[in-house]
Amino acid sequence: MYTAPFRYLRPNTLAEAQALFRDSSDARYIAGGQTLIPTMKQRLAAPSELIDIGRIASLAFIRREGANLIIGAGTRHADVAASGDVRGAIPALASLARQIGDPAVRHRGTLGGSIANNDPAADYPAGVLGLGATVRTTNRSIAADEFFIGMFATALEPGEIVTEIVFPVPRRAGYAKFPNPASRYATVGVFVAAFANLVRVAVTGAAPCVFRIPEMEAALAKNFSPDSIANIATSPDGLNTDLFASAEYRAHLVGIMAKRAIEAAML
Amino acid sequence: MTALSVTVNGAPVEAEVEDRTLLVHFLRDQMHLTGTHVGCDTSQCGACVVHVNGRAVKSCTIFALQVDGEAVTTIEGLARGGQLHPVQAAFQEHHGLQCGFCTPGMIMTAVDMLARHKNPDEATIRHELEGNICRCTGYLNIIKAIRACEAAG
Numbered sequence: 324m325y326t327a328p329f330r331y332l333r334p335n336t337l338a339e340a341q342a343l344f345r346d347s348s349d350a351r352y353i354a355g356g357q358t359l360i361p362t363m364k365q366r367l368a369a370p371s372e373l374i375d376i377g378r379i380a381s382l383a384f385i386r387r388e389g390a391n392l393i394i395g396a397g398t399r400h401a402d403v404a405a406s407g408d409v410r411g412a413i414p415a416l417a418s419l420a421r422q423i424g425d426p427a428v429r430h431r432g433t434l435g436g437s438i439a440n441n442d443p444a445a446d447y448p449a450g451v452l453g454l455g456a457t458v459r460t461t462n463r464s465i466a467a468d469e470f471f472i473g474m475f476a477t478a479l480e481p482g483e484i485v486t487e488i489v490f491p492v493p494r495r496a497g498y499a500k501f502p503n504p505a506s507r508y509a510t511v512g513v514f515v516a517a518f519a520n521l522v523r524v525a526v527t528g529a530a531p532c533v534f535r536i537p538e539m540e541a542a543l544a545k546n547f548s549p550d551s552i553a554n555i556a557t558s559p560d561g562l563n564t565d566l567f568a569s570a571e572y573r574a575h576l577v578g579i580m581a582k583r584a585i586e587a588a589m590l
Numbered sequence: 591m592t593a594l595s596v597t598v599n600g601a602p603v604e605a606e607v608e609d610r611t612l613l614v615h616f617l618r619d620q621m622h623l624t625g626t627h628v629g630c631d632t633s634q635c636g637a638c639v640v641h642v643n644g645r646a647v648k649s650c651t652i653f654a655l656q657v658d659g660e661a662v663t664t665i666e667g668l669a670r671g672g673q674l675h676p677v678q679a680a681f682q683e684h685h686g687l688q689c690g691f692c693t694p695g696m697i698m699t700a701v702d703m704l705a706r707h708k709n710p711d712e713a714t715i716r717h718e719l720e721g722n723i724c725r726c727t728g729y730l731n732i733i734k735a736i737r738a739c740e741a742a743g
Contacts, residue, residue: 324610325631331592331609331655353656360612360651361633373609375656401645405706425721426699427636430645431652505634507720 326360327369333378337461337484340376344482347372352484354382354397355432357424358440382435382486387412392492396435396485404429415496415588419450419514422500424507435485438470441477441532443563444508448533450490450498453514453525457489464489474531493518495547497587499580500528503567510568511576515584517547524581529562529573539581547589549582594658598623599667607654614638614649617664625665625694629723636722639695639702640664646702648721665694668701677701677739686735688726696722700736709740 334340344350351370353359354377362368376382382397385406392412394403403409403420410417423429423437423446437447438458451458451467458465461484470478479485493516500512509528516523522543524536542551557577559570568576591606598621607616617623617640626649629637638649641663668675674682677700687693696719703710703718710718715736724732 324608324615325612326610328608328610331653333655333658356653356656357633357651360653364631364650373653377656425636426702426718427639427646427648427721428633428651430642430647 326363327366329363329370330372331375332372333375335379337376337379337381337486340374340379340484341461341482343372343374347374350374352376352439354436355399355428356436357428357432358436358442358445376484377433382433384487385409387492390492392416392490393487394434394490395487396439397433400424400429400432400434400437401426403434412492413454413490413496415498415514415516415584416450416454416490418587419446419498419512422446422498422502422507428507434488438488439477439479439485441471441473441475442508443474443531443533444503444506444510444512444528446498446500446509446512446527449509449512449514449525449527451488452533452535453498453523454490454493454496454516455518455523456491458485459487459489460485468535471533476532491518495588497584497589499583499587501576501580511573511580513577513580513584515543515581515588517543517588520544522547524584526577526581529557529577531561531563536577536581543585547585549585552578552581552585592655594654596654596657596659597661599663600661609653609655611654612650613640613647613652613654613657613662616654617649617662623664623666627691627694629691629695634721634723635692636695636699637692639698639722641698641702644702644705646699663698665698668697675701677704677736680735680738681732684731684735684738686728686732688724688728692722692724692726696724696732700732700739703736704739710736712737 350372384395496516500509511528524539557574559574562570627637629635633651
């Protein structure tokens with residue numbers, strides 16, 4: 324057995340899930356489990372209970388509501404990638420989902436699980452922050468700018484469950500990433516979204532937590548073109564260095580991926 | 591131990607598993623379906639790919655209890671009446687394997703891919719194979735085999 328022992332629980336409702344969480348000592352929720360299970364196999368996580376919310380049907384949906392696209396937290400990456408509603412409203416988000424992991428991972432992994440985990444190299448945090456989405460939970464609504472607070476850290480309180488994400492539909496948007504060749508995680512990924520009055524640029528993979536680049540946003544709001552950001556350099560200070568890429572290389576990739584994201588948005 | 595009800599290759603199965611049993615270990619150690627391989631243990635190599643309700647998943651990255659009530663298909667479930675599945679036959683015909691270790695996962699991924707893509711071009715096939723690693727680097731013939739299936743309809 325690879326993982327430490329735990330008790331597996333599968334509630335039928337969110338209320339039941341939260342009650343189980345309150346009654347446990349050190350529980351974790353599991354949805355797709357594509358990050359949590361590998362972590363448990365390495366025994367970097369050893370929850371006492373695993374509360375499976377992956378089959379609560381009310382969490383899996385995609386719907387257009389006026390100026391917003393709302394996606395249930397339990398929606399699998401493959402379903403976002405294939406959705407006509409997503410491809411019609413925010414093709415860049417469908418493209419992002421299509422680039423996560425591999426087909427088997429996309430069949431299991433969920434939007435809510437990805438952002439609740441907030442892996443520094445995950446794709447969805449860039450889309451959620453780049454689009455200025457709102458994260459709805461069992462308890463409240465949280466703006467993306469307040470949701471992602473640090474490495475593997477979010478504004479979620481213990482026991483709180485992400486239920487749906489409200490994405491404002493932009494005029495245009497693009498996502499470009501330089502994937503790690505083995506894991507397909509973003510070495511650097513940049514999401515760019517242009518709205519009527521503003522542009523947002525969000526970067527994943529480069530730093531301990533997804534972040535925005537106000538200087539690029541201001542330049543792109545004036546002129547939405549790759550040339551607008553050609554002279555905006557990213558400092559390597561505080562960026563990640565690992566086996567695969569130095570902070571300096573990641574800083575360089577931010578500019579390249581931003582340009583490609585803008586080009587994708589202009590298609 | 592917890593009760594598990596699951597359909598494996600079309601047959602209903604009632605079993606008892608420890609909660610932390612991964613699906614791949616349930617299939618290999620309890621069902622003795624050893625065609626599903628454990629290659630990397632890090633969710634990257636794809637040798638353990640099976641279908642859950644028709645969708646390719648990595649059986650080393652899902653607990654057996656997560657598929658309670660669902661239908662699992664392994665490489666052993668593809669052949670019908672002693673006849674290889676067309677994708678298996680194509681791998682044989684086009685020499686889509688060398689040592690064969692990655693082959694069950696490659697074939698399960700290919701079957702899933704062909705169910706979702708009508709006529710995948712080479713770029714699509716390569717993208718769809720990103721979660722399967724062949725250490726013999728036999729990718730060209732694997733791609734050839736998958737393209738042949740698509741051509742054969």
